[in-house]
Amino acid sequence: MEIPDDFSGCKVYGFGYNPISKDYKLLEVSQSWSSNSMEDIGLWNPSTRKSHKLPVSDIEFPECFPICPIVVYGFGYDSVSDDYKLVRIAEFLGEDDHYVDSEVKVYSLKKKCWKRVKGFPYLLHYKRIYGVLVNNALHFVVSRRSESYAKSLIAAFDLGTEETYEVPLLDLWAEEFYYMLLGVLEGSLCMIANYENSRVDIWVMKEYGVKDSWTKLLSVVDPQGSFSYDFIKMKPLVYSRSKDRVLVNQDGEKFIWYDLTAKGAEDVKIQGLSKTFEAEMFVGSLVKLDGNFLIRGINRKNQQANRGKKKNNKKKR
Numbered sequence: 001m002e003i004p005d006d007f008s009g010c011k012v013y014g015f016g017y018n019p020i021s022k023d024y025k026l027l028e029v030s031q032s033w034s035s036n037s038m039e040d041i042g043l044w045n046p047s048t049r050k051s052h053k054l055p056v057s058d059i060e061f062p063e064c065f066p067i068c069p070i071v072v073y074g075f076g077y078d079s080v081s082d083d084y085k086l087v088r089i090a091e092f093l094g095e096d097d098h099y100v101d102s103e104v105k106v107y108s109l110k111k112k113c114w115k116r117v118k119g120f121p122y123l124l125h126y127k128r129i130y131g132v133l134v135n136n137a138l139h140f141v142v143s144r145r146s147e148s149y150a151k152s153l154i155a156a157f158d159l160g161t162e163e164t165y166e167v168p169l170l171d172l173w174a175e176e177f178y179y180m181l182l183g184v185l186e187g188s189l190c191m192i193a194n195y196e197n198s199r200v201d202i203w204v205m206k207e208y209g210v211k212d213s214w215t216k217l218l219s220v221v222d223p224q225g226s227f228s229y230d231f232i233k234m235k236p237l238v239y240s241r242s243k244d245r246v247l248v249n250q251d252g253e254k255f256i257w258y259d260l261t262a263k264g265a266e267d268v269k270i271q272g273l274s275k276t277f278e279a280e281m282f283v284g285s286l287v288k289l290d291g292n293f294l295i296r297g298i299n300r301k302n303q304q305a306n307r308g309k310k311k312n313n314k315k316k317r
Contacts, residue, residue: 041073041086043109043289046282052289054107057114059090062101067093070124074131074138080160084109087131087138087157089120100145106162109289117162121145122155125180132182134189135208136160139167141180152180154191168211170203185236185246190217192234200234217246218258220265238281249279 042053059068070091078085086107093100102120107113122142131138137156144153151174154167167189176195183190189205191214199221207213217236235249245257247268253276255268 043075043084043086045285045287045289047284048286048288050289052109054086055112055114057088057105057107060103060116062092062103064094069093070127072124072127072129072131072140074133074140074157076131076133076136076138076159078159079136081108081110083111085159087159089124089140089157091120091124104157118164120155120157120164122153122164125152129181131157132184132189134184134187137165139182139189141182152178154180154182154189167205167209170211170214181233181235183235185217186239190236192236194234202234202236218260218263220258235279237279252276252278255279 040053040056042051044051059071061068068090070089072089074087074089076085077083086109088105088107090103091100092102100123104117104120105114106117108115122140123145125141125143129141131140133139135156137158139154139156142153142155143151154169155164156167157164169191173193179194179196181192181194183192185204189208191203191205193201193203195201199219201219202217203214204217205213206215220234233249233251237247237249237255239246240257244261245259248256248258248265250256254273255270256265257268258265
């Protein structure tokens, strides 16, 4: 798969997926930016090899907040407005590092413009980690501003309402300290908990928004206590056909098949694989990047065409 020449040296920020099997990749085109401009951002459809560079929208620094240490992105299909949206969250710190403010801007591929929406009322835990798209919302690891970074929470930005809400977590997770990372496994929200020098647990939210539906998928324990912080990158990707194994990207360095029954792992050997890499599930799409798409309309046309085919088949019989 060839990346466009003007995207050379780019960094993947996120992937957009919708239930009708449409998918785009979101990439960073330029890595240099000043205090008054954001990094250049482009959309690229690997299936059509077409790319679209977004107009620049400068980060607007508020008074008394001269530092912007974190800028994160999220990208996805909004089924409510039938639109693809890019969300950018910029977090600001005051000179004493205690006062926090934020700026949230949303780019609409259909309208071809940016707009500023209500600020993000949380502290972001990680920079350069894109929002995870599940249930028409982008999810981020955060904490409440009043609690600093003491407790990890999951905040979701709804692409339809463009409002933020919290995803319920199990009470037992508040009993121990751990590093949290998010993922998606075949449409379900995943939470990866790294209990440093102890174990890594991966949980799946079977029914979105239902607190008690969190189910532990697997737990990897290190008896020698040699786990590092980087082991938090243990990321589930897809189930096997028989659903008894799950493919995991470990540390961005290798793939493993984890057997959910035998509780064991097997390395997956792939020739020519880079020493370090990122992995995401990809679904091909022919949707254009110029914003001229009507996914619901296309589906209605397909349904009408299928009905017509069925009628013709009946007549032939």
